[in-house]
Amino acid sequence: MSTILLVEDNEMNRDMLTRRLQKKGFNVLVATDGVQGHTFACAAIPDLILMDISLPEMNGWEVTRLLKSNQATRHIPIIALTAHALASDREKAFEAGCDDYDTKPLDFVRLMGKIETLLVVKKT
């Protein structure tokens, strides 16, 4: 069973995603702010991280950068979740080191596709 770390400060979004991911059979870790997210990532070494961008304490880009520059956590695929749909956000995401991104409102099916792709990649 794969572990996904979800870093999201919005409670409803967190709740929805957690439940839906669990339904899909994932083990879901939750962090509510950037710092926590970073800590959990380093501690738990999840299989994938869903990173909301607009986070308190530390925003998603920062966390991503930190994780991607950390030898221990570099390999973890990160999907950025952003409310903004600008292409510049996409670029920013990839610049920060994200492996993929998705826009809110989330299309769960679409998201699942991305998750699976990345996990497969990781596995291989």
Place this chain on the structure above:
Amino acid sequence: MKLQNLSIKRKLMLITMLTSTVALLLFSASFLFYDLISFRHFLSQDLATQAEIIGYNSAAAMAFKDEAAASVTLTALKAKEDITAAILYTPDGKAFTRYVRANLVDPSLNGNQPRFEGIRFRDSHLEVVHAVSLNGEPVGTLFLQSDMSQWYSRAKRYAIFLLVFMLGSDLLALLIASKLQTLISGPILRLEDTMHMVSAQKNYEVRALKFYDDEIGRLIDGFNTMLSEIQQGDSALQSANDALKAQTLELESEILQRKQAQDELLSAKRTAEDASRAKSSFLANMSHELRTPLNAIIGYSEMIEEEIQDTGKFENVQDVKKIQSAGKHLLSLINDVLDLSKIEAGKMGLHLESFDVAQMVQEMVSTFQPTITKNSNTLQVNLAQDLGLMRADVTKVRQILFNLMSNACKFTNNGTVSLDVQRTTKGDREWLKFQVKDTGIGISAEQQKNLFKEFVQADASISRKYGGTGLGLAISYRFAQLMGGHFTAESEPGKGSTFTVHLPSKVSADVVEAVKAKENNGPLAEAPKPATQADTILVIDDDPAVRDLMFRHLVKSGFHVVVAADGEEGLKIAKRIQPRIITLDVLMPGIDGWEVLRRIKADPELAETPVIMVTIVDNEIMGLNLGSSNYVMKPVDRTLLTDLIEKHRKARPSSSSDVPVAV
């Protein structure tokens, strides 16, 4: 005291005096000289004559050696005061008898006969030695001596007289001169006074009086003429000065106004910038804030739906689906509203990237597959082979296509929706043409008018029946515009509709720049109508300076400008690029503006293009008769020109070459 600097009066008098004195002097001197010479001559002649007479008278006495008688003769000389001595000598040279003037002692007289003959002057005495003869027979010699007293006294007398005469004449001359010099000096002094007055009072109306018609009179005339000219010049200067002052004041006030305007503009700009920033953050916030709860609504309802599916309580599924549907609708509404707000606020930017057209379309096709099947429609996708790459804002292109496709699907039942994508060349650029055809309900002519306007769906009922926000087309249209493309629609009610979007294969930075510029002017401008290829202005003018000016001005105002240097070239370019508006100079080499205008109006492709005549020739009526839409005089009022162009552009919101026509 230098002579040169004496007054005219003194000079004149001095000249006169000098002249008359010199003349008198010369005259007197020469007269005196001549007179004295001739008097001397006369005296000597006189003495000689006297000697002759005495000689004659004493000849006999000498002949007879009658000393007494001879002496008597000589003594008679007493009467002649100037005779100093008379001596008769015997032929042997010895003195015979003598007469010597009283009290005169002259040892030189005591001797023998002097050794000269004739007349001589010696020691201021005149002496004559005369041979006395009696009937040709020499009987002795007479020596006669006279002092020159006569001569001297005459000289003295004359000299004094002449001196007195000279003085008197000089005095008289002085008098006359002093009276007459005013003939010369008077006018000059008057002139001098006048000049002083003029220069002291700066009064140029004064004129010098002319007295006589001589050189001075002419001088005075000249002076007066000069004064007139100065007066004119002065008053011209005055009025020029006044004009200058007025102008300066005007300029100053204009500068002040400009400054004020500038300040206002600056503050307005700052306000606008603030507003803009506020808008941006508002939009960003709103975007986030609005979407987040919706997210929850949609998300949870989806989850509920899944759980219902799991639990099998299907009767609630519909309710949940309604919630979902409402939520999704709300979301798309919010998205559309936010998009439009962004566009309105000028905050909608383009993010250009190159992408494979065919690939993009293929990816999209799958997304609206459900919509297709919903209405039992058939989808046809025709992609040309050479689509290649496009450089544009992918997201927007996708959005446009999605919008068109979903519209087509929505309004078609059991019909065909086809998507054609082609690469074309229009003008000197490459375009991608996306055409969505449907065999749906179509759009009536009335409805076509409002097609691209926001918030107006064809009919209020349609949105209820067919869904949709009514904003999609407006947004798509705007997106197309932003990227420099254009949008057209054709439809026949009942038959179907065709929507065509032309997008440049390379959306240019210029356009983006122009758009950005317009966006930044957001609140001050109207809904940003960025310069697109359709909104090209063709400037035809033979003057390179004018062309440059117009180009720069119009580009600054956000237009795309093409220039032509003469009528022939202009016509060629016009036919090729189909400009939105043509500005036309009348006076040009080759074919002039009127001829160009005629040809434009005669060409069906260009006839509808508004033409603004820009020229110095004042012939508005002719221009209007020929169909020039408007007419401006050089030098061109920039604001006027821009307003005119704007007016024309607004009058026809779409490209001139593709007019919505009911087919």
Place this chain on the structure above:
Amino acid sequence: MNLLASPNSKRKPNGTMKTLRFIAGCLLCVTLATASYAQSPNSSNSSEYLIKAGFTYNFAKLIQWPANAFPQPNSPVIIGIIGNDPFGGTLDEVLAGKNVNGRELVIKHLKWGADLKACNILFVSSSEALHIDEIFHIVKGLPILTIGETPNFARRGGIINFILEDEKVHFEVNVEAAKDADITISSRLLSLARIVPRTVADGSKAQ
């Protein structure tokens, strides 16, 4: 140099007087000789006559004969000497080469008779003192300048008379006699002369 009284006095001659005059004349001669010796190198006893000769020449210059006195324009002036020639050769000397108004001067020694008329100037020598009236009679009315050297010569009718006074030669002139002879005497000459009025034949005219 004063000369003694002229031998030509106006008084009537008597024996004593004659002797006296003779002595005086000798003295005069001596004086004259001395004087003329002092005066001129050509001294000769006849210095008196040198002077008289000179005077005579001068007279000729200062008088005018009437037109009929000379037959021709170039006829010479004939100076006739009647009586003893007192001049010796002095007159010749003085007159040599001279002329009067272009006329030569010719000296003639005259004899009694018609000769007397054939001259222009008649010098009556003192030797002819007794014959003076006769001479005057002969030449009466004729244009002849009569010159004498005896007392009363002029008074008696002669025109010019030499007088010896204080060893000086003077001369008298009888203007009327000149008029009678139709001879014009220059005033110049007259001014130098002593004018003598004519006396009657007996010479009783007062001085």
